[in-house]
Structures are given as C-alpha cells and as structure tokens.
Amino acid sequence: xxxxxxxxxxxxxxxxxxxxxxxxxxxxxxxxxxxxxxxxxxxxxxxxxxxxxxxxxxxxxxxxxxxxxxxxxxxxxxxxxxxxxxxxxxxxxxxxxxxxxxxxxxxxxxxxxxxxxxxxxxxxxxxxxxxxxxxxxxxxxxxxxxxxxx
Amino acid sequence: xxxxxxxxxxxxxxxxxxxxxxxxxxxxxxxxxxxxxxxxxxxxxxxxxxxxxxxxxxxx
Amino acid sequence: xxxxxxxxxxxxxxxxxxxxxxxxxxxxxxxxxxxxxxxxxxxxxxxxxxxxxxxxxxxxxxxxxxxxxxxxxxxxxxxxxxxxxx
Numbered sequence: 001x002x003x004x005x006x007x008x009x010x011x012x013x014x015x016x017x018x019x020x021x022x023x024x025x026x027x028x029x030x031x032x033x034x035x036x037x038x039x040x041x042x043x044x045x046x047x048x049x050x051x052x053x054x055x056x057x058x059x060x061x062x063x064x065x066x067x068x069x070x071x072x073x074x075x076x077x078x079x080x081x082x083x084x085x086x087x088x089x090x091x092x093x094x095x096x097x098x099x100x101x102x103x104x105x106x107x108x109x110x111x112x113x114x115x116x117x118x119x120x121x122x123x124x125x126x127x128x129x130x131x132x133x134x135x136x137x138x139x140x141x142x143x144x145x146x147x148x149x150x
Numbered sequence: 151x152x153x154x155x156x157x158x159x160x161x162x163x164x165x166x167x168x169x170x171x172x173x174x175x176x177x178x179x180x181x182x183x184x185x186x187x188x189x190x191x192x193x194x195x196x197x198x199x200x201x202x203x204x205x206x207x208x209x210x
Numbered sequence: 211x212x213x214x215x216x217x218x219x220x221x222x223x224x225x226x227x228x229x230x231x232x233x234x235x236x237x238x239x240x241x242x243x244x245x246x247x248x249x250x251x252x253x254x255x256x257x258x259x260x261x262x263x264x265x266x267x268x269x270x271x272x273x274x275x276x277x278x279x280x281x282x283x284x285x286x287x288x289x290x291x292x293x294x295x296x
Contacts, residue, residue, distance in 0.1 A: 023229075079283060
C-alpha cells in the first residue's frame with residue numbers, strides 16, 4: 001500500500017461519505033449541493049487511484065467524470081428550477097474548498113508525473129473539473145435565471 | 151458572400167481545428183501516424199460542428 | 211491492507227443503495243441515485259474493471275437522473291391537468 005492508495009482511500013471515504021450524508025438528509029437545497037460536490041470529490045479520487053495502480057489509462061475515468069458530473073448537476077438545476085428558486089442554495093464555501101482540494105490533487109499528480117503530455121492531460125482534467133464545478137454551483141444558486149425558460 | 155466573410159469563416163474553422171487537434175494529441179496515450187490522421191479528421195468534423203453551434207448561439 | 215480501498219468502496223455502495231431504497235420522494239431519490247452511480251463507478255475501478263466503470267459513469271451520472279426527473283415532471287403535470295379537469 002503506497003501513499004497514493006492511502007490518499008485515495010482517505011479522500012474517497014471522507015469525501016463521498018460526507019456527500020452521501022449530505023444527500024440523504026436535510027432540505028432539497030442541501031441535497032443538490034451535496035450531489036454536485038460528490039462528483040467533484042470522486043474525480044480527484046479516481047485520478048489518485050490511477051497513479052496508485054500505475055496505470056495512466058485509468059485517468060480517462062477522471063476525465064469522463066469531470067465532463068459528465070457537471071452535466072448531471074445541470075440536469076437537476078434545470079428541472080428543479082422552480083423548487084430551487086423559492087429556496088436557493090448558497091454554498092460557495094464548500095464549492096471553493098472542494099475546488100481547492102481538486103487543484104491540490106492535480107498539482108501533486110503533475111509533480112509526480114513530470115513535464116510531459118500526461119501532465120498537460122492532467123491539467124486539462126483539472127481545469128474541466130474546477131470550471132464545471134463552479135458553473136454547476138452557479139446554476140444551482142440561480143446565477144443563470146435568464147436562460148431558465150430557454 | 152464577399153471575400154472578407156469567406157476569409158473570416160476559414161479563419162474561424164482553422165482556429166477551431168487547431169484547438170481540437172491539439173486536444174486530441176494531448177488526450178491520446180501513444181502518438182503515431184494513424185492517430186494523427188484520425189485526430190485531424192475528427193478535429194475537422196468537430197470544427198464544423200463547433201462553428202455551426204457558435205453561430206446558432208450567438209448569431210453569424 | 212491494500213484491500214482497504216475495496217472495503218471503503220463496498221461500504222459506500224451499500225450505504226448509498228440503502229439510502230436510495232429508504233428515500234420516499236422520487237426527486238430526492240434521483241439525487242441519491244446520481245451519487246450511487248458515481249460510487250459504483252469507483253467500485254468498478256477499484257476492482258480493476260475501468261471499462262465497466264466508464265459506461266457506468268456515462269449512464270449513471272447524467273442519463274439515469276435525467277430520465278427519472280423527466281418522468282416525475284410528466285407524471286406531475288398530468289396529475290395537475292386531471293385535477294383541473296375534474
């Protein structure tokens with residue numbers, strides 16, 4: 001068991017456990033935020049697992065999750081727009097904390113990889129992860145009201 | 151269609167194509183001739199789709 | 211000791227599946243199902259089946275919630291129309 005496996009285990013257990021607890025209890029506005037953050041927490045875990053197993057092709061899982069996770073959240077933001085407009089979620093603290101965690105993970109993996117094409121791929125995944133997460137959070141808190149009925 | 155708009159359209163398509171081809175080269179695992187050919191073709195298709203999507207959203 | 215991550219993934223799957231069964235409201239159930247899809251993809255990755263994990267991610271994180279939410283929306287709208295007609 002190397003350090004990468006340990007980091008992935010701790011990150012997945014803590015992050016996804018917290019997200020599961022958030023999505024299982026509380027009002028709807030907390031549940032949608034927890035669902036959004038669950039994808040943003042699982043993606044660094046998958047990247048760490050790829051490094052732990054020494055298989056660069058596993059990085060594709062993180063890439064797909066960084067792309068599709070925000071898409072899933074946008075589905076909820078669009079179809080729950082009426083419920084969320086009455087009680088909009090404001091969770092910029094957790095959002096930026098999780099984004100920072102993702103950035104730290106990506107930077108650590110970049111340092112371990114060294115300058116190469118694989119590092120650029122990791123940086124692309126990190127940019128997709130943080131950008132998608134922030135956009136999904138903004139859509140949940142009603143930042144795109146103008147396109148609600150589009 | 152004046153020469154100016156044709157030139158603008160070609161420039162936009164070339165910019166999209168370059169971006170997509172670069173993305174393809176970054177995301178694949180091993181770079182060889184077949185991958186380059188397929189990447190160039192896929193980037194060309196993507197450039198056409200991206201330009202029509204951009205025109206549909208923000209107008210010509 | 212290297213199996214710890216497998217145990218963690220299995221526990222997460224068991225917990226989220228139980229929560230998905232216990233939740234009664236279909237909208238909240240769809241949210242839990244989205245999390246369950248992500249956790250299942252992690253389990254498949256940990257069990258060295260990343261191809262299965264990829265398809266699970268593609269289906270579970272966006273498609274299943276979309277289908278569920280569209281169905282809920284249609285059923286609710288039909289119920290409102292019926293209530294108005296009566």
